[in-house]
Amino acid sequence: MVQKKSDNPNMQRLPVAQTAAASAFPMLPSLGVGTLDSYIAYVNRVPMLSAAEELHLAQEFRRTENVDAARTLVLSHLRLVVSVARQYLGYGIPHADLIQEGNIGLMKAVKRYDPNNGARLVSYAIHWIKAEIHEYILKNWRLVKMATTKAQRKLFFNLRSNKPTLSALTPSEVAALAKALDVKGSDVKEMEMRLAGGDVALEGEDTDEDAAYAPIQWLADNTQEPTQRIASNEADALQGPKLDQALMALDERSRNIVQSRWLAMDADGNGTKTLHDLANEYSISAERVRQIETAALKKMRGMLQAQAA
Known part of the structure; x- marks a missing residue:
């Protein structure tokens, strides 16, 4: 995502060369001109x-690495950067x-420019300017990188401008667009779907009940949570x-009653007897069976608690 800037538009950081990538021109000064509008007015x-001045400065920088010559070349082309950047708003x-x-x-273009090739610096630099802007957009437009291959990059920067309407592309439009951009039709449809989708916060906001439906809730696996694992392991051990040890501690009649009533289940999930x-079966009253069952279960519960402790 794009890093959050100040809410005050006058406090935006100025687009001057003060990054590590600008180390090739250490003497390029900071343009302390205030707002972005003032900066644009300044570079204009x-x-x-002239072609002769540009050739002389470029040859001097290439021959002697004169930083003042490089600075002059950069400053004279800053208006070009403003114009190109405006196309990506x-x-x-x-x-x-x-x-x-x-x-x-x-x-970067000034550093690598070879004036002996016959091309003007503006023709050479525009490709470097666009390349840096493209890379920055791809890294900051979404949390998930949208385009990694050459075909995907081409689609990312051309799909919306080449779509005939705002509606979803029809099969014929997909085919025409794929032909125009020299890519596969499947790549066109995939990029259209990816551009149409937005970023979703993983954890959601802690304001409404909507937070309960955040993706983090869908992805959570409580069975692997440490306390759940411990409880599950203890339950497995108890069962x-x-x-078995608690059952074996009962007399045969009590054990048979407990097993028939609680451990042997029929198809409906009830005890078999x-x-x-x-x-x-034992020629006693039903109340007596209940008393034996209660006493047996109490004895087993006490043994299991003692073992768990």
Whole structure:
């Protein structure tokens, strides 16, 4: 996501070369001109270089690494960066940030520019300026990086401007757009879906009940939470060897009553025998069976608690 800036537009950081990438021009001064509008007005007043002046400065910098020559070349092309950055305002990133990244691209271009190739610096620099702005947008537009391959990058910066309408693309429009951009139709449909979706907060906000439906709730696995694991392990132990030990401590009649009433279940989840069934089996009253059952369960509960402690 784009880093949050000050709510006051006059306090936006100015797009001047004060980053690590600007180390190639350590003497480039800070333009302390206040607001972004003042900065743009300033760079528009910087004189343009003639072809002869540009060639002389570029050759001097390439031959002697004269930083003053490089600074003059950079300053004379700052208005180009402002113009290019303005083309990317639709991505929701502050203009000042786009200009700052474009300035870094401009300085890289000046450092690598070879005047002997016959091309003007403006033609060479525009590719470096766009490359830096593209990279910054891709890194900051969404939490999840949108485009990593060459085809995806091409689609990211051209899909919306080439869509005939705001509606979803029809199959014929997908085919036409894929042909125009020289990409696969499947890539066009995938990028359209990714651009249409937005970022969702993982944990949500702690204001309404909506927080209960945040993705973090869907992803949570309580069975792996430490206290849940401990409780689960203790339950398994109580229902396994420890339960068998408690049963074996009962007399045969009490053990049979407990097993018939609580451990042997039918298809409906009930005990296989009722109090009256067991009363008939042992020739005693149903109340007596209940008393034996209660005493047996109390004894087992005490043994299991002692084992757990």
